[in-house]
Amino acid sequence: MTLKLNIFIICAVVVVWSCNSKTDSTQHATSDSLKYAVGFSVTQLGNSKLVTVNYPYQGAQDGYQYLLVPKGEKIPDHTASVQVIQTPIENIVCTSTTHIPLLDYIDETNSLIGFPTTDYISSEKMRARIDAGEVTDLGIDKGMNIEVLYSLHPDLVMGYTMSKDLGQLKKIQELGIPVVINAEYLEKHPLGRAEWIKFMALFFDREKEADSVFNEIERAYLATHALVKHIEIQPSILSGVVYGDTWFMPAGQNYAAKLFEDAGLNYLWKETDSNGFLELSFESVFEKGKDADLWIGVGSFTTLAEMKVAETRYSLFSSFTNSRVFTYNARKGAKGGSEFLELGYLRPDLILKDLVKIGHPDKLPDYELYFHQQLK
Numbered sequence: 001m002t003l004k005l006n007i008f009i010i011c012a013v014v015v016v017w018s019c020n021s022k023t024d025s026t027q028h029a030t031s032d033s034l035k036y037a038v039g040f041s042v043t044q045l046g047n048s049k050l051v052t053v054n055y056p057y058q059g060a061q062d063g064y065q066y067l068l069v070p071k072g073e074k075i076p077d078h079t080a081s082v083q084v085i086q087t088p089i090e091n092i093v094c095t096s097t098t099h100i101p102l103l104d105y106i107d108e109t110n111s112l113i114g115f116p117t118t119d120y121i122s123s124e125k126m127r128a129r130i131d132a133g134e135v136t137d138l139g140i141d142k143g144m145n146i147e148v149l150y151s152l153h154p155d156l157v158m159g160y161t162m163s164k165d166l167g168q169l170k171k172i173q174e175l176g177i178p179v180v181i182n183a184e185y186l187e188k189h190p191l192g193r194a195e196w197i198k199f200m201a202l203f204f205d206r207e208k209e210a211d212s213v214f215n216e217i218e219r220a221y222l223a224t225h226a227l228v229k230h231i232e233i234q235p236s237i238l239s240g241v242v243y244g245d246t247w248f249m250p251a252g253q254n255y256a257a258k259l260f261e262d263a264g265l266n267y268l269w270k271e272t273d274s275n276g277f278l279e280l281s282f283e284s285v286f287e288k289g290k291d292a293d294l295w296i297g298v299g300s301f302t303t304l305a306e307m308k309v310a311e312t313r314y315s316l317f318s319s320f321t322n323s324r325v326f327t328y329n330a331r332k333g334a335k336g337g338s339e340f341l342e343l344g345y346l347r348p349d350l351i352l353k354d355l356v357k358i359g360h361p362d363k364l365p366d367y368e369l370y371f372h373q374q375l376k
Contacts, residue, residue, distance in 0.1 A: 033198070033211070034195060034198065035191070035195065035218070036187070036189045036191040036192035036194075036195050037184075037187055037192045037193075037195035037196060037198070037199075038054065038055075038187065038192065039053065039054055039055050039183040039184070039186050039187055039192070039196075040052060040053050040054060040183065040196070040199050041054060042202065045067070045076045046076060047069075047070050047073055048067060048068060048069045048070065048073070048075075048076050049067075049068040049202060050065060050066075050067055050068075050078075050082075051065065051066045051067075051068060051199070051202060052064070052065045053065070053066075053180075053181055053183050054183075055183055055186050056181050056183055057164065057183070057186075058186065058276075060164070064181065065081075065082050065083070066082070066083045066084075066085055066178075066180055067082050067083070067084045067085070068085050068087045068202060068203065069084060069085070069086055069087065070086075070087055071086045071087065071088075083178055083179075083180070084178075085155075085156065085178050085180070085203065086155075087202070087203055087204070087205055088203065088204045088205040088206075089111070089155035089156050089203050089204060090111065090155055091111050091112070091113045091152075091154055091155050091156075092108075092111050092112060092113070092154055092155060092156045092157070092158060092203070093112075093113060093114035093115065093138070093149060093152065093154040093156070093157045093158070094112060094114075094115055094157075094158045095115070095116055095141060095144075095157070095158065095159045095160055096158075096160055096182065097120050097121055097122070097337065097341060097342040098182070098184065098341075098342060098344075098345045098346075099158055099182060099200065100112070100121055100122075100123050100126055100342055101123065101197075101342065101343050101345075101346040101347070102182075102196065102197050102199075102200035102201075102346060103126075103200065104123055104125055104126065105197060105209075105210075105213045105346065106197065106200065106201050106204060106206040106209045106210050106213065107206070107209060108200075108204050108206065109123075109125045109126055109129065110129065110134075111204070112126065112129065112135055113134070113135060113136060113152050113154060114135065114136045114137075114138050114148075114149055114152050114154060115135055115136075115137065115138060116137070116138045116139055116140060116141040116144050117137065117138075117139070117140060117141060118130045118135055118137045118335075119335035119336065119337065120333075120335070120337045120342075121333060121335075121337055121342070122331070122332065122333025122334075122337040122338065122339045122342045122343070123333070123342065123343075124334075127333065127334050127335075136148060136152060142167065142168070143168075144168055146168060146171055146172060146175070149172065149177075150172075150175055150177070153177075154177060155178070156177075156178050156179075156180060156203060157169070157172055157177055157178065157179045157180075158179075158180055158181070158182055158200075159172075159179050159180075159181060160181060160182065166179075180203075182196060182199060182200070183196075184196040184199075184345055185345075187255070188253065188255060188258065188275060189255075189258060190221070190255060190258060190259055190262070190348030190351070190352070191217070191218055191221055191348060193255065193345045193346075193348065194214060194217050194218075194221075194345065194346050194347070194348055194349075195214055196345070197210045197213055197214055197346060198210045198211065198214060217346070217347065217348070217349050218349075220349035220353075221262075221348055221349040221352055224263075224349065224352045224353050224356055224364075225262045225263075225352065227356060227360070227363045227364070228262075228263060228264030228356055228359075228360055228363060229264075231264045231360065234264050234265055234266040234359070235265055235266065235293035235294050235359045235360075236265075236266045236268055236289075236291070236292045236293045236294070237260060237265050237266065237267055237268065237292055237293065237294040237295065237296055237359075238267075238268055238269075238285065238288075238289035238292045238294075238295050238296075238317075238319070239256065239260075239267070239295070239296050239297040240277075240297060240298075240299075241298050241299045241301070241307075241311075241314075242282055242311055243299075245281075245282075246279045246280070246281070247278075247279070247280045247281065247282055247284075247285045248277050248278070248279060248280075249269060249277065249278050249280065249285070249297075250267075250269070250277060250278070250297075251269065251272045251273070251274035251275060251276055251277060251278050252267070252269055252270045252271050252272035252273060252274070253272070253273060253274060253275035254274070254275050254276065254277065255275075256297070257269075257270055259348065259351055259352060259355060260296075260355065262352055263352055263355035263356045263358075263359055263360075264356065264359060264360055265294070265296075265355060265359045268288055268289055268292060269288075282311075282313060286313070286316065286317070289317065290316065290317055290318060291318045292317065292318065292319050293318075293319065293324060294319055294324050294325075294326070294358060294359065295317060295319035295320065295324065295325040295326070296325075296326045296328075296355070296358065296372070297326070297327070297328055298325060298326070298327050298375070299327075300329065301327060301375065302327065302329070302375070303375055303376060304320065304323065304325060304375050304376060307320070307325070307375070308320075323374065323375070323376065324374075325374070325375045326358055326372045326373065326374050326375065327372065327373050327375055328340040328344075328351075328354075328371050328372050329371075329373075330369065330370075330371055330372055330373035331370070331371060339371065340371040344371065350370045350371060351371060353367055353370065354369050354370055354371050354372040355372075357369055358372060358374075
């Protein structure tokens with residue numbers, strides 16, 4: 001993703017347009033292959049697939065649908081609002097870095113032909129294509145050069161939005177270029193987000209590859225969770241940092257909070273109801289978190305000294321005094337992009353291993369942190 005609130009967890013957003021599908025007696029659901037994702041579903045219509053994005057953005061009242069039809073086959077009956085896409089597609093323009101691993105892991109790296117601000121991309125395989133001039137930089141995300149995008153003649157644009165207002169994506173659609181969404185950020189379970197690799201795979205006829213990748217990620221995640229599932233002593237933690245006068249941190253139903261829970265960590269704000277972010281005063285966070293054992297997720301800070309310069313009161317926390325502060329930005333791409341913000345959605349198993357290693361190092365004695373790093 002090219003624009004984010006740089007806290008512990010990414011807030012990606014999505015885009016589509018509303019419709020209702022006309023179906024017939026030949027259809028049958030295939031969404032039983034989805035184990036955790038609830039944001040999309042798939043219905044078989046003969047050899048075609050009707051893909052429904054159930055929750056395209058926060059607060060959406062309607063779902064959105066795409067009819068995927070194998071090239072050369074008859075298009076099933078459908079309402080005018082359903083977007084028809086001939087599959088498999090051969091190339092794509094993506095607008096979020098979280099989409100990049102989905103291509104890499106189903107062996108469709110070479111399908112990306114355009115992206116807004118390519119410097120954000122960390123993937124080594126994709127950066128090789130960028131350096132070779134095979135991926136066109138489309139400019140700043142919200143101000144993409146539509147003329148350049150149109151000249152690429154992509155089979156598909158995968159976009160995102162914060163609301164039903166599609167902005168430039170609507171203009172792209174009006175040019176006759178199919179636009180779809182990826183609503184992974186709304187999934188509450190980490191494995192639900194990872195399962196959106198199956199969504200990307202639908203457009204390339206790569207379902208088998210996606211299933212194989214996801215099954216391995218699921219296996220690794222559950223195996224790590226099992227190590228601490230019944231652990232009694234849980235280190236207490238706080239998260240986030242101050243932006244302006246407000247401390248932003250994951251709420252208790254947030255994706256990040258679920259990862260903390262599955263890692264056997266006592267997140268001090270786990271009882272809060274929202275699945276978004278809390279906006280708190282410094283004083284309220286200090287009162288509750290001053291004695292927390294761990295501080296995980298500190299934005300873009302790279303050292304304790306840097307944190308103290310930005311806000312001297314950070315040094316009053318026990319976790320700061322004891323040097324038990326961790327960033328998730330240990331890995332950077334060639335142009336400075338965050339590998340965590342790019343790969344984290346697809347690889348919650350790696351995030352979970354990091355968190356277990358931080359909170360319960362004896363459970364993974366030989367494991368080295370992947371995304372996270374202790375600040376000094």
